[in-house]
Amino acid sequence: MLKGVYLQRAGRAAWIALACALLVTPVHAQKRPQAVSRPQAAVIPSDPDEAFTALREAARKNDVERAYAISATLVDYPVPSYVEYFRIKPQLFDASGLARIDAPDDQVRVFLQRYKGDAIADRMRNDWLLVLGKKRDWANFDVEYPQFALKDDTQVECYALLSRALKGQNVAADARNVLSDPRYYGEGCVDLIGYLAQSQQIQRSDVAYQARLALEQNYVTLAGKIAALVPDARADGDTLATIVKMARSDPSQAAAYLGTAQGALSRDEQGAAWGVIGQFAARKLLPDAAGYYRRQMDLGGNQWLSDDTQEWRVRAALRQGDWKQVRQAVELMRPELRAKDPAWIYWYGRALKADGRDTEAQQNFQQIAGQFNFYGQLASEELGNRITLPARTTVSDAEAMAMRSRPGFQRAQKFYNMNLRFEGNREWNWELRNMSDRELLAAAEYARRLELLDRTVNSADRTRNEHDFTLRFLMPYRDIMQRATDDVGLDMAWVYGLIRQESRFIMNARSSAGAHGLMQVMPATAKYVARKIGMNDFSPSMMGDPNINILLGTNYLNMVLTDLDSSWTLASAAYNAGPGRPKAWRSTLVRPVEGAIFAETIPFNETRGYVKNVLSNATYYAALMSGRPQSLKSRLGMVAPSAVTTTSLP
Structure with missing residues (x-):
């Protein structure tokens, strides 16, 4: 057993x-499920939609009796499958x-x-x-x-x-x-x-x-x-477990402990320990991280290292500018991990190029240069190309409107009207499965007409050979955006790239932390910016107005950009993680680094992906707006070391 x-x-x-x-x-x-004794039965809402929402909550809590009682009142509800699911699931x-x-x-x-x-x-x-x-x-x-x-x-x-x-x-x-x-x-x-x-x-x-x-x-x-x-x-495993726990808070202390305890560990265990210490040192952007990883590699390379440890081994070498160790670290990666993320194909190509192996480097860049993402764009530039848009495929009115007969889209609309986005997205995405490129573009256009702008982007993003980047990279509220960005001198392509990542243009989007609207401005930040620009009548309820949301969001973004030496890379990180963090990350640099290296070595997973996506988005928006080829590398720029300074920005 x-x-x-x-x-x-x-x-x-x-x-x-x-x-x-x-x-x-x-x-x-x-x-019928056996009744559960409760002090006082909760009232079942009389409005069917409110009752359905209450049923959903009862199912989330696996409350069998309440789910049964509410479902009994929803006999003719428009989505009976969900009523029945929410009744059965708690059981x-x-x-x-x-x-x-x-x-x-x-x-x-x-x-x-x-x-x-x-x-x-x-x-x-x-x-x-x-x-x-x-x-x-x-x-x-x-x-x-x-x-x-x-x-x-x-x-x-x-x-x-x-x-x-x-x-x-x-x-x-x-x-x-x-x-x-x-x-x-x-x-x-x-x-x-x-x-x-x-x-x-x-x-x-x-x-x-x-x-x-x-x-x-x-x-x-x-x-x-x-x-x-x-x-x-x-x-x-006690010794190794102690090292892991210690490395999480103090890698140098863990390294000292390993120095005294390594006699109790096998060669493989020693390598694993140095790898873990290297990972947590790299996450803290400590200069010793690459050295810890070298000790791990000297013991054989891959002693049961986690994916995180293998990825941070590359990042630590990138931070140090050690292209030989970058190449070795990628070569030692688990093959499935190495192939899964275009980052490692790109950085391996860069390491080969630094070693003078240009033909092999180009072969790596060619593997991903056709991808419409951060590293696909960078690989394309390494091959001597600027960033351009693919040919546009348009669909007819008839193709778009044929989508309204799809049952999944009908259920999705019902859920979106009730602000039940999780269920709505499930139904919408289910309908997209197995669609041809042309059908995906028709679904995207249909969503645009329904003003489901996040579904427009999501649907258009899935095409493989036929594309419409006007649907992938929507530009709603353009008049408002033009005024707001002109007033503070911001690049509108960058702001659109940020909004696309923040909210997917959902006007009533709210984060778990309370950020609101298109630009996901936090309440305290909104009050701060409103006060700074002289908006004396501001109240939080005004953030639902796209004019106010974009006005306050762009003003704050401009403040952040000014505070960070006009670096789009640093300012994008600051908008997600707060302005103090990119300053702290920057202060650990020992030399200027490419913006792409800075982005790849951001310690927070969410912020690292956010910065890449925002600047990749902005490059495509600039190509759409200008009609001219663009450079992601230019947008990323260089990030130079600096001392940590305080900031008054929230």
């Missing part, structure tokens, strides 16, 4: 329930999100047949597969899994591999590819690791690596559960 079946976010054991799974009789299809999971072994299988089967082919059916199948995997109902799991279209749930993939392993198949190689991000492991992946270790398909070193991978991402409880799958693994 497997050990330690846990979901990392849960704080209690689940193994006893799992052991009893095969003894439980399924709940019959139409049996599949408990309040902590763990799959239940007494789920109503018969109700799920009826639902899947009734809504076969719909997005919500795939969502239900995803949920049911988690239940079937947990209770080891492999007969039904193996029937349902091939019908799961999206296959975007790591835990389901783990159960699928476990099913195969239990039939005697060797799945170790596939498991290593699936088990790359502990955030998504859940119960199924811990089960898989345990069984593969027990059946000797993987070794102790695999288990130790998975525990360390969880620890690197600060999933301490999960790391302990994985380590416990192999007897005495915890004791053997």
Whole structure:
């Protein structure tokens, strides 16, 4: 029997329930869920849309009784599939999100047949597969899994591999590819690791690596559960675990500790330890990071290094300007990781070029130069080309309006009208699957006519051979934008590039932190800017007006740009992470670096992607507006070292 079946976010054991799974009789299809005693029943809204929203919330909390009560009032609701889904789903999971072994299988089967082919059916199948995997109902799991279209749930993939392993198949190689991000492991992946270790398909070193991978991402409880799958693994891994924890806060202290403790570690463990220390030093932009990585490479190169550790090995070398180490670091990358991100193809090409291997460098650049992204643009420039727009394909009115008959788009519109964007996007994106380029452009044009501008961009972004960049890079509110950017002397292409990344032109967009509108201005920032420009009648409710939102957003962006030496790279980072952070990152430089290197070595994942996307967007917007070829490299510029200075900007 497997050990330690846990979901990392849960704080209690689940193994006893799992052991009893095969003894439980399924709940019959139409049996009403048993009432749960509650102090006072919550009122069910009389408005159907409000009741539906309340049902959705009850389903999110897996509140079986309330979901049942609300769904009973929505007999003729326009999207019955979601009413039924939200009624059944709480019966599949408990309040902590763990799959239940007494789920109503018969109700799920009826639902899947009734809504076969719909997005919500795939969502239900995803949920049911988690239940079937947990209770080891492999007969039904193996029937349902091939019908799961999206296959975007790591835990389901783990159960699928476990099913195969239990039939005697060797799945170790596939498991290593699936088990790359502990955030998504859940119960199924811990089960898989345990069984593969027990059946000797993987070794102790695999288990130790998975525990360390969880620890690197600060999933301490999960790391302990994985380590416990192999007897005495915890004791053997104490030294390495201590180094990982220490490196997170103080890499130099971890390096000193490793110097005294490395006699207790194997050669591979020493290499792994230096790699982890290098990763956290690189994330802190410490100059010692490249040196730690050199020590790791001297021990053999790849001792079970996480993807993060491998990527930061390249970034540390880029920061130091050590092109030889950049080349070696990319060559040592896991092949699947190296091929997944055009960044590593580009930087490998640059390292080859620095080594005088121009022909090989050009071959690397040619691999990605046709991609419409940050590194595709940079690779194109390395080949001597400027950034231009592809030929435009236009669709007819008839093609665009034919999209209104698509059921998924109809359901999406209903959800968007209720401001339920998650469900709306699910339905819209489901309809886009398997569309031709021309159909995608028709869907994008249809969305534009409905003023669903984020769906316009999303749909047009998916084309492969036929394109319409006027749909990919929309320019709504252009008169307002022209006035606002002219008044403060900002490049309008850059501002549009930023808005496209911030809100996708959703006027009522709100972030979890409270940022509002097109330019996602924080409330405190809006008040600050309004006061600075003399807007004495400002109130937060005015941020829903595109005139005010763009006015305050562009004024703040101009303040940030001025504060950061007119660098679009630094100012873009500041708009996302706050103006103090890019100043601190810049202060760690020992020499001027290309803007692309600065962007690639930003410590925050979100900000790193944000800066790349904003400046890539801006380059295409400039090409659209001017009708002339553009240079992303020129926009990125150079970033020079400077002392950390304080800023009064929020």
